[in-house]
Amino acid sequence: MNKLNNREQKAINKKWHISETAMALFKERGYNSVKVKEICKAADISLGTFYHYFSSKDSIIDETYQIIDERIFECLDERKFNTPIDKILGILEQSACIMQEELGYVLMVGSYYQIISSKPDYSYSHNRNLYVTLVETLKEGIATGYFKKDTEPEEIAETCLRLGRGDIIDWCLKGGSFKLCDLIVKDLKRMLYSIVVNPEDLEF
Template identity: 40%
Template sequence: MNNLTNRQKQAINTKFKITEIALELFKSKGIKKVKIKDICNKANVSIGTFYHYFDSKEKILEKSYIQIDSMIAENIENIVYENNLDRILKLFNRANILIEDLGWRFVADAYTHLLTSEDRYSLCSKRYPYVLIKESLEKGIIAGEFLPNFNPEEVSEVCMRLGRGMVFDWCLHKGSYSLTSESEKSIITYLKTFQVKI
């Protein structure tokens, strides 16, 4: 950010502030109950400023996926892993801790929006979680941890589907169980199919 002008820095800070406050309000009230006016009042910006950065409050949800991926990537990069399965499990663990912290209502609103949105970032195979899972599976095959008879890209896709399904189920149960521990059990059960038996 050193090469940016003061105006550019201010724009980045304003957009971040709007995002942060909107997510906080979505989390506490639910997206349907939050009006753009509420976000603007709390962020101390005009409605025109809001629309300069976002077309709608739902766009903030779409952009939050990118922020969550960045937070997970930062959080996971310096962790020591026992093996490549452990690396995948730690990815899901960190992601699910963040999701649990956001709360089932917020996440249910986000999923509801995803169903009708044209934005498909959450399905993009270039997202950090997809890349890390695929890379871990490939390294695991080379290290002799996983069998060589499967396609890491397909298995990483199924892992992500499984993760999304677990989050959806957790929302249906209104967050009544530990998403983190239940997801781990499901991922382990699925990936055992591809592990080398010792």
């Protein structure tokens, strides 16, 4: 990969600054209560600068999912997993923990409102790193005989993410009153149990 020049690095830093400022406002006040001009004021930028980096306020939310994915794989980079299920659970648990501890339920309410009311982009994309990694892990598990041969990797990956979204919405509806990480792991274990060749060996 070519090293970024000074101008490119400054552009990346500026975009991150705007994104982080917006996310802090969303978390504090809720997505719908924050206007673009307020983001500009808090970030000390002009309206033109904002629209140079983002097409709309909604596009910041889409960017959030890319940030979440980057954080997931940064946190898991040094971890070793004993089984494919451990890896799947590790990835999705880390995702839930980032949403719970770093973003908060107020921001996630705004995020889901935006996703539902507009056309989903990165968060639902099959090119998303999170989805691609889940599919690859499932395929590896099938090839090594850990998962049943009739397992459909793409279908199971979709189910994992759909189940996770359901738990996130439930967590938001209940005001973030329980540990999202624990619920997602618990529900995923129940679902993944059905595709393991030797489920009796699992410590569920």
